[in-house]
Amino acid sequence: MDKLSEDKIAEIRSVTQVDKLVEDLKLGKVNGCYLKAFRTMDLLEKGVKGCAWNSAQDLISIFTCIGDLLSKADPIETVPTNIVLRVLKGIRDEYVTASSKNPGDKSIGFDTEESLPKMMISDDLATHDYAQPFKDLKENIIDYLSELDSELEASVENIASKSLEQISSGQVILTAGKSKSVEAFLKYAAKYMTFQVFVAESEPSGNGTELAMKLAEAGINTILIPDSAIFAIMPRVNKVIIGTHSVMANGGLKAVSGSYALAYAAKNHSVPLTVCTPIFKITPNYLISHDQVAFNKFVSPHQILPFHESPFSTETEVVNPVFDYVPPELVNGFVTNWGCYTPSYVYRLLSELYHRRDYLS
Amino acid sequence: MAIVKKEPKIREKAAENVNKKEPKEIKTKSPHGGDDNEPEIAVAHLAPKLFLQSYHPLLFKVGLRMSAGSITGSTQRCLSMLIAIKQMIHDHVTPENKDFARSFQAALNSAVKFLNQCRPMSVSMVNGIAFIKSHLSKISSTVPEEVARKQMKSLVEGFMTKEIELAVKAITKEGAKKIDHDGEVILTYGNPLLVKNILLKAFMDGKNFHVIVVDAKPRMVGKDLMKCLVSRGVKTTYIQINAIAHVMNKVTKVFLGAHAMLANGYAMASIGSAQIALVADSFNVPVLVCCETFKFSEKAILDSFALSKSGPLKPQEDFFNYGNTGKSKDSKGIKSKQDEVQKKEKKVNVLSLSYDLTPPSFITMIITEKSFLPASSVSAVIRNRTHELQ
Numbered sequence: 001m002d003k004l005s006e007d008k009i010a011e012i013r014s015v016t017q018v019d020k021l022v023e024d025l026k027l028g029k030v031n032g033c034y035l036k037a038f039r040t041m042d043l044l045e046k047g048v049k050g051c052a053w054n055s056a057q058d059l060i061s062i063f064t065c066i067g068d069l070l071s072k073a074d075p076i077e078t079v080p081t082n083i084v085l086r087v088l089k090g091i092r093d094e095y096v097t098a099s100s101k102n103p104g105d106k107s108i109g110f111d112t113e114e115s116l117p118k119m120m121i122s123d124d125l126a127t128h129d130y131a132q133p134f135k136d137l138k139e140n141i142i143d144y145l146s147e148l149d150s151e152l153e154a155s156v157e158n159i160a161s162k163s164l165e166q167i168s169s170g171q172v173i174l175t176a177g178k179s180k181s182v183e184a185f186l187k188y189a190a191k192y193m194t195f196q197v198f199v200a201e202s203e204p205s206g207n208g209t210e211l212a213m214k215l216a217e218a219g220i221n222t223i224l225i226p227d228s229a230i231f232a233i234m235p236r237v238n239k240v241i242i243g244t245h246s247v248m249a250n251g252g253l254k255a256v257s258g259s260y261a262l263a264y265a266a267k268n269h270s271v272p273l274t275v276c277t278p279i280f281k282i283t284p285n286y287l288i289s290h291d292q293v294a295f296n297k298f299v300s301p302h303q304i305l306p307f308h309e310s311p312f313s314t315e316t317e318v319v320n321p322v323f324d325y326v327p328p329e330l331v332n333g334f335v336t337n338w339g340c341y342t343p344s345y346v347y348r349l350l351s352e353l354y355h356r357r358d359y360l361s
Numbered sequence: 362m363a364i365v366k367k368e369p370k371i372r373e374k375a376a377e378n379v380n381k382k383e384p385k386e387i388k389t390k391s392p393h394g395g396d397d398n399e400p401e402i403a404v405a406h407l408a409p410k411l412f413l414q415s416y417h418p419l420l421f422k423v424g425l426r427m428s429a430g431s432i433t434g435s436t437q438r439c440l441s442m443l444i445a446i447k448q449m450i451h452d453h454v455t456p457e458n459k460d461f462a463r464s465f466q467a468a469l470n471s472a473v474k475f476l477n478q479c480r481p482m483s484v485s486m487v488n489g490i491a492f493i494k495s496h497l498s499k500i501s502s503t504v505p506e507e508v509a510r511k512q513m514k515s516l517v518e519g520f521m522t523k524e525i526e527l528a529v530k531a532i533t534k535e536g537a538k539k540i541d542h543d544g545e546v547i548l549t550y551g552n553p554l555l556v557k558n559i560l561l562k563a564f565m566d567g568k569n570f571h572v573i574v575v576d577a578k579p580r581m582v583g584k585d586l587m588k589c590l591v592s593r594g595v596k597t598t599y600i601q602i603n604a605i606a607h608v609m610n611k612v613t614k615v616f617l618g619a620h621a622m623l624a625n626g627y628a629m630a631s632i633g634s635a636q637i638a639l640v641a642d643s644f645n646v647p648v649l650v651c652c653e654t655f656k657f658s659e660k661a662i663l664d665s666f667a668l669s670k671s672g673p674l675k676p677q678e679d680f681f682n683y684g685n686t687g688k689s690k691d692s693k694g695i696k697s698k699q700d701e702v703q704k705k706e707k708k709v710n711v712l713s714l715s716y717d718l719t720p721p722s723f724i725t726m727i728i729t730e731k732s733f734l735p736a737s738s739v740s741a742v743i744r745n746r747t748h749e750l751q
Contacts, residue, residue, distance in 0.1 A: 228633030258603030
């Protein structure tokens with residue numbers, strides 16, 4: 001991909017106001033993955049409408065630039081990058097559709113479906129340069145964006161509506177942390193049946209307490225437990241349902257810290273673990289080594305050991321990681337807004353969601 | 362290195378626990394904070410029963426302190442009970458036409474009943490009582506009272522010295538040898554007495570190691586261990602239980618304390634220990650459980666819920682205190698938020714277990730004063746002990 005000129009980058013910045021989102025991401029002002037997704041979508045819509053571009057190629061480089069800026073803002077955060085990748089794939093698909101409609105084009109009859117032999121030949125990489133301008137491409141892309149927008153908006157309900165297949169009456173569910181998807185999932189099921197929910201507090205953030213209160217308000221029989229009791233109550237639990245920060249390309253999770261112990265305890269007691277996640281949390285990233293330092297995020301130790309407890313706070317090393325890596329073999333399934341999948345299928349979803357050229361560069 | 366206060370010996374600490382005067386100590390420990398009559402409230406339901414019978418004042422004191430949670434730890438609880446019982450033996454008045462052993466047996470039974478009401482007795486206490494009872498029943502009625510009294514007192518004294526003090530010493534010595542190569546990273550959970558002793562001993566011996574102290578709600582006692590280690594200059598990392606998977610790949614050994622070892626090889630330890638052992642097992646890190654043999658129990662429990670009633674009587678408010686740290690700083694805001702939290706508290710149930718069970722498959726070995734044992738040998742030790750008592 002050619003590098004954009006300084007002027008072009010300045011134009012992108014002023015039109016899309018990407019810096020505002022970058023700043024908010026850096027300061028941690030954007031709470032929740034859905035909000036992050038919507039703000040990114042907003043930005044991209046502005047980009048399509050406001051920036052000057054002729055061909056799909058131009059637009060792709062504009063969006064790649066935005067994606068770079070966003071991923072640099074917070075390298076741990078995957079949702080904005082995923083959304084950008086998703087839109088890039090959309091643009092490429094629209095281009096291919098448009099070009100196949102145009103007679104005389106060299107790639108007539110090009111099949112958008114990917115298949116294993118084609119991956120090997122990588123015919124698409126060689127033939128498409130996305131440089132040809134088409135009249136109605138812009139319109140089509142804007143349509144695509146609004147479609148995607150409505151998909152995002154409906155994703156919570158879509159996940160929630162699948163709860164009836166997952167939970168049955170009288171079961172005991174264990175969850176941890178706070179997740180919008182899990183909350184909606186359990187609340188939806190509670191309309192049709194009664195069950196009991198154990199919520200682990202998820203210290204030091206204590207997010208679980210918030211979730212427990214929300215569930216209790218909705219009339220669900222909710223029991224709050226300290227994180228230390230996870231192993232002790234596991235024999236009583238029928239199903240573990242958790243949310244996640246992102247789903248790695250191998251089907252593993254980057255989830256709130258403490259999830260590894262939770263997932264492993266579930267495995268140890270043969271309790272199935274289901275993950276509720278919107279599809280945009282699937283990231284093409286892998287965890288390369290089990291040394292989690294680059295993968296994790298570390299926040300202030302103040303939550304664990306207050307600063308005023310000196311001299312201990314200065315003489316002690318205090319570690320406060322935000323995430324845990326949960327390997328795919330501890331996950332039994334994903335409930336997404338597209339449907340239910342196993343970890344081994346995530347790689348396939350990846351190629352449906354994103355274009356290889358965008359994330360392999 | 363600053364000069365630090367020497368840790369009191371366990372016996373002295375137990376004596377201090379029993380004899381300390383100020384009731385304030387109990388109040389500050391009680392989590393409600395500020396409320397009056399906290400200890401009385403905690404045992405209010407016992408009041409009618411308490412005054413039907415007269416108990417020895419020292420026993421009464423010990424019982425109430427256990428119920429309020431100011432005497433904790435199974436070794437400390439057992440020791441303070443034994444101190445009280447020794448005093449009971451000393452002060453026991455044998456009714457006319459009865460012999461000492463039989464009448465004291467009755468007093469002991471009611472004492473056990475009382476202690477159980479205060480807080481279900483720990484395995485260590487149960488074993489201590491079993492020891493006393495078995496010897497009491499061996500005293501024949503022909504033995505003069507003063508001789509029997511003296512004999513019993515020295516037996517209790519012997520139990521405290523041999524089974525508890527010397528055991529702690531032996532485990533400290535042997536356990537410290539297990540920190541054997543340079544730069545070891547030891548992970549421990551909570552504030553177990555034996556592990557603390559082992560770490561301090563190893564440090565005194567000039568060994569180079571790093572300690573990771575794990576802490577978790579509801580007890581949050583790991584901080585005390587961390588402070589103790591840091592003040593002596595031991596390299597220490599302090600984490601909460603959620604971060605164990607993150608640090609476990611650096612750990613070379615896990616040391617855990619135990620409330621009791623059960624006959625089926627399960628370790629009954631403060632809640633969270635099983636989770637630590639589980640994660641350690643998944644990272645192939647050896648788990649060493651430190652436990653004196655007087656804490657071996659012939660019970661064979663499989664479910665942590667069977668232990669749910671063994672905690673101290675304590676109001677469970679900790680989960681909801683986050684309302685106090687909310688954004689609104691003015692007192693009114695905090696007040697209304699607290700009310701709100703309290704309203705919701707009624708809907709959310711809180712489960713607070715004190716102990717959990719660690720399966721033997723996660724336990725590499727048990728460090729006892731007898732030797733290093735596999736978890737499967739617990740029943741053999743128990744069999745040996747019951748044989749001795751008969």
